[in-house]
Each structure stands twice: as structure tokens, then as C-alpha cells.
Amino acid sequence: MKQVASFMDRVLPWLTCGLMxxxxxxxxxxxxxxxxxxxxxxIFYFHLPAAWNTFLGFFIVAGASAAFLWQGDRFSDLLAQAAAEVGMVFCTLVIITGSIWARPIWGVWWTWDPRLTMVVILWMIYAAYILLRLLAGDNELIARYAAVLGIIGVLDIPLLYIAVKLWRGIHPKVERMAPEMIWTLLICTAAFLGLFAWLIWLRLRSLTLR
Known part of the structure; x- marks a missing residue:
């Protein structure tokens, strides 16, 4: 555990900055x-990694929430809260970068495309979970309600892809990319993943010290 803490405190910040x-x-x-x-x-090179981190955040929320309900483990509860807060940051970034991209391409800042709508719903689920978790305080019953919401909320992710199949939208699909684009996307993904892990670590440590 000390080795993990040392890596997260001393190595990961510099590694993330370098990758960025x-x-x-x-x-x-x-x-x-x-x-x-x-x-x-x-902007796609920031938008897509942010979206992947958004989904990863809610998978962590769901997994940690399930562990909390099963074992009553406080660490799992705090991990779910930290992942939700960081995930919401990246979800907000997805919406912002998507709007910046849409203005010159679509001529509008926003349109209710099925995929975009499901991302907004995911953001609202994140917000509801965080609000409920903050209201819970030391109340374990409300914390368990929040955990249930965290597990149910992850269902929005597969629904996002189902919605795209059921309703035609104008959101572009990632098609064949040049090697330079693939390398750029991979490096941006690694940088965003490092930032995601570092932010969760900082928030988790802050919650643990309360």
C-alpha cells in the first residue's frame, strides 16, 4: 500500500504532466x-478520452457501490463518491468540448441528438448521486440509497449505445483514422487516464482524512 501511495503522490503527477x-x-x-x-x-482528441473517463468513472461508482452494499466497507463508499465527483468533471468536459465542436460543424452550440441527450442524462445521474451522497453525511441508510442509485445509473451507458442504434442521430462516428491520428488519440487517452487516476486519488485521500 505504501508503494502505491508513493507512486500516486510522487510519480503519477509528473507522469501525467509529461503526458499532457x-x-x-x-x-x-x-x-x-x-x-x-x-x-x-x-477537439476530438480531448472529447473522446474525456467521454471514456466519464464511463470509467461510473463503472467504478457502480462497482464500489456494490461492494459497499455487500460488505458495508467504508473505503468502497468513499471510492464511489470520489469516482462520481471526478467522473462528473469529465462528463462536464464532454458536454463543453462537444458544444465547442458543434458550433463550427453543425452551426449550433447544441442539438438534442440521442447520444448527446443520454450524456446529459448521465450528467444528471452523476449530480443526483453526488447530492444524495453529500446529504447522507454519516447516515448509512441514505448512503445505501446513494449506492443503489450509483448501480442503477451505470445502465445509462449501454442505453447510450442502444439509443444510437434505435434512433438515427447526427453525432459523427469514429471511422478509419490515419496513423498520426491514432497515435495522438492514444497519447491523449493515456494523459487523460493519468489525470483521472490522480484526481480520484487526491479526492479519495481528502475524504479519508475527514
């Missing part, structure tokens, strides 16, 4: 413009 700098260099200096969307497509 490399990611920025790749996005703005290395990768070519997409043929159709032009420079606006570059």
Missing part, C-alpha cells in the same frame, strides 16, 4: 487536419 505536454504537442503541432472538419476536429 506531449499530448498538446501532438494535437497542435503533429497531427494533420481532418479533411472534412478541418481544425475543429482537433
Amino acid at each position: 505536454l506531449i499530448a498538446l504537442a501532438f494535437v497542435f503541432l503533429y497531427v494533420p487536419n481532418e479533411r472534412v472538419q478541418g481544425p475543429a476536429q482537433r
Whole structure:
């Protein structure tokens, strides 16, 4: 455990910062413009990793909530809360970057595309979970209600993909990418994943010290 704490405190922050700098260099200096969307497509390298972290956050919330309901483990409860708060940050980033991209491509900041709508619903579930968890305080019963919501909420993720299949939307699909784009996306994903893990670690440590 001490080795994990040492890595999270001393190595991960520097590793994440380094990856972020490399990611920025790749996005703005290395990768070519997409043929159709032009420079606006570059925000995709932030938008997609943020979306993946949003989903990962809720999977952690659901898993930790299930462990809390099963074993009554306080650490699992705190992990679920930390993952929800960090996940909501990334979910907000998904909505913001999506709107910035939509303005030059679609001509509007927002449209109620099925996939976009499901992301907003996911954001609201995150918000409801966090609010309920904050209201719970030391009340274990309300904390368990929040855990149930955390487990149910993860169902929005597969529903997001089902909605895309059932209703045609205008949200673009990721198609064949040039090698430079793939490398840029991979580096950005690694950088965002490092940031995600570091933020959860900081929040979890803060909650543990209360």
C-alpha cells in the first residue's frame, strides 16, 4: 500500500504532466487536419478520452457501490463518491468540448441528438448521486440509497449505445483514422487516464482524512 501511495503522490503527477505536454504537442503541432472538419476536429482528441473517463468513472461508482452494499466497507463508499465527483468533471468536459465542436460543424452550440441527450442524462445521474451522497453525511441508510442509485445509473451507458442504434442521430462516428491520428488519440487517452487516476486519488485521500 505504501508503494502505491508513493507512486500516486510522487510519480503519477509528473507522469501525467509529461503526458499532457506531449499530448498538446501532438494535437497542435503533429497531427494533420481532418479533411472534412478541418481544425475543429482537433477537439476530438480531448472529447473522446474525456467521454471514456466519464464511463470509467461510473463503472467504478457502480462497482464500489456494490461492494459497499455487500460488505458495508467504508473505503468502497468513499471510492464511489470520489469516482462520481471526478467522473462528473469529465462528463462536464464532454458536454463543453462537444458544444465547442458543434458550433463550427453543425452551426449550433447544441442539438438534442440521442447520444448527446443520454450524456446529459448521465450528467444528471452523476449530480443526483453526488447530492444524495453529500446529504447522507454519516447516515448509512441514505448512503445505501446513494449506492443503489450509483448501480442503477451505470445502465445509462449501454442505453447510450442502444439509443444510437434505435434512433438515427447526427453525432459523427469514429471511422478509419490515419496513423498520426491514432497515435495522438492514444497519447491523449493515456494523459487523460493519468489525470483521472490522480484526481480520484487526491479526492479519495481528502475524504479519508475527514
